[in-house]
Amino acid sequence: MTLSSGIKRVIKVGTSLLRGSAERPTAAVITDLASAIARARGRGDAIALVTSGAVGLGCVALSLQRRPSEVVALQAAAAVGQGRLMALYQDAFAVRGLQVAQVLLTRGDLASRRRYQNASRTLAQLLSWGVVPVVNENDTLATDELRFGDNDTLSALVAVAAEADELILLTDVDRLYSGDPRHNPDAQPISEVRDLDELNRLSGVAGGGGSWGTGGMTTKLAAARIATASGIRVRLADGRDPAVLDTLLLAEPGSDSAATALPGTVFQPAAVPLPSRKGWLAHALVPRGALQLDGGAERALLERGASLLAVGISAIEGAFERHDAVRLLAADGRELGRGISQLSSSELTPLLGQGGIEVVHRDQLVLVSS
Numbered sequence: 001m002t003l004s005s006g007i008k009r010v011i012k013v014g015t016s017l018l019r020g021s022a023e024r025p026t027a028a029v030i031t032d033l034a035s036a037i038a039r040a041r042g043r044g045d046a047i048a049l050v051t052s053g054a055v056g057l058g059c060v061a062l063s064l065q066r067r068p069s070e071v072v073a074l075q076a077a078a079a080v081g082q083g084r085l086m087a088l089y090q091d092a093f094a095v096r097g098l099q100v101a102q103v104l105l106t107r108g109d110l111a112s113r114r115r116y117q118n119a120s121r122t123l124a125q126l127l128s129w130g131v132v133p134v135v136n137e138n139d140t141l142a143t144d145e146l147r148f149g150d151n152d153t154l155s156a157l158v159a160v161a162a163e164a165d166e167l168i169l170l171t172d173v174d175r176l177y178s179g180d181p182r183h184n185p186d187a188q189p190i191s192e193v194r195d196l197d198e199l200n201r202l203s204g205v206a207g208g209g210g211s212w213g214t215g216g217m218t219t220k221l222a223a224a225r226i227a228t229a230s231g232i233r234v235r236l237a238d239g240r241d242p243a244v245l246d247t248l249l250l251a252e253p254g255s256d257s258a259a260t261a262l263p264g265t266v267f268q269p270a271a272v273p274l275p276s277r278k279g280w281l282a283h284a285l286v287p288r289g290a291l292q293l294d295g296g297a298e299r300a301l302l303e304r305g306a307s308l309l310a311v312g313i314s315a316i317e318g319a320f321e322r323h324d325a326v327r328l329l330a331a332d333g334r335e336l337g338r339g340i341s342q343l344s345s346s347e348l349t350p351l352l353g354q355g356g357i358e359v360v361h362r363d364q365l366v367l368v369s370s
Helices: 026-042 054-061 071-094 107-111 113-128 151-161 196-205 217-229 242-250 276-284 295-304 345-351
Strands: 008-013 046-051 100-105 132-137 166-171 233-238 265-267 289-293 313-317 325-329 335-340 358-360 365-367
Touching: 008 026, 008 151, 026 046, 026 071, 026 242, 046 071, 046 113, 046 151, 054 071, 071 100, 071 132, 100 107, 100 113, 107 113, 107 276, 113 132, 113 151, 113 276, 132 151, 151 166, 151 217, 151 276, 166 217, 166 242, 196 217, 217 233, 217 265, 217 276, 233 242, 276 335, 276 365, 289 295, 295 335, 295 365, 313 345
Parallel strands: 008 046, 008 166, 046 132, 100 132, 166 233, 289 325
Antiparallel strands: 233 265, 289 313, 325 335, 335 365
8 A cells, every 4th residue: 555645654662662561461452553554554654753762572482581781691682582572563553454573773873874764765665655654773783883882862853854843752651841840740731832942951850770771861851852953843742641642643743733742741843954964963973072163163063064174183082984974062062063074193293284175075064153
């Protein structure tokens, strides 16, 4: 079946939900997800699912009492759990007449522009066929430097790559609060975050994840920052209640009149979204080093949209090769932006503060203020 129209959404469900409970085991959680997504598909919507749970299910299968801390043990547990996780999804969706596709990604897959574009095209093809992509980090193979670290970040990057209208983050709290409601009885619920400045102010209230998950409110706010910067509305909502997802999937993402009437917290998209390549530069790349700029170079970048020249670089941090991503820092250490260096750190070192050699072209950099 090919989709002719509809809303494109990415739904992320985390370990804290997929581990289930005595009252609602993992299979029931996945059945409820499949039911809600099948109803949305029936209305013509395109849905991709970003899932955690492979490590957790592997730990259950191996009778481990706690999540391992060593990378190799996490990778082995993921290898055991990933097949079990996909079997649950395949069975739940097949009963409802839908096919699923396993998509496993590492940070390196999205940090490469070519592989990022390949992933984007693959997701688009699956969605056009009416298949539900089930995306997870490739925990079995990812090394520390190529890990997302949490599936909230992965879900935001998938939403950007899929050119989604909306990202729904399902979690085990009902919405964002002004403080941690588990420890602060005076914490106030927040139904809407209107812009990046407000989102940044709220980052201070975020808490860490539980012992079984790797995320938390901090990573969800970071995911919201990535997605909204690319023009994608984000909703944070309670995944413990199956009716909540149904309610969100029935709503039109662009309906501002109902934005705050729905469950959870809505993060409104940026009025001027980053172009696709700039979004990739800002969020998907893994910086290998940093360049500290003098005042003149900072003004040239911020005020004139200029390229970065060697004469404006006062110091180098880290070792990197040609075409690696680097952070661009002001003299006081503030991050001004990110870009792709045309020179390696060893090639650049003898050129610091000298001449008009172009190090980062303006089309290969993005500013934080963007």
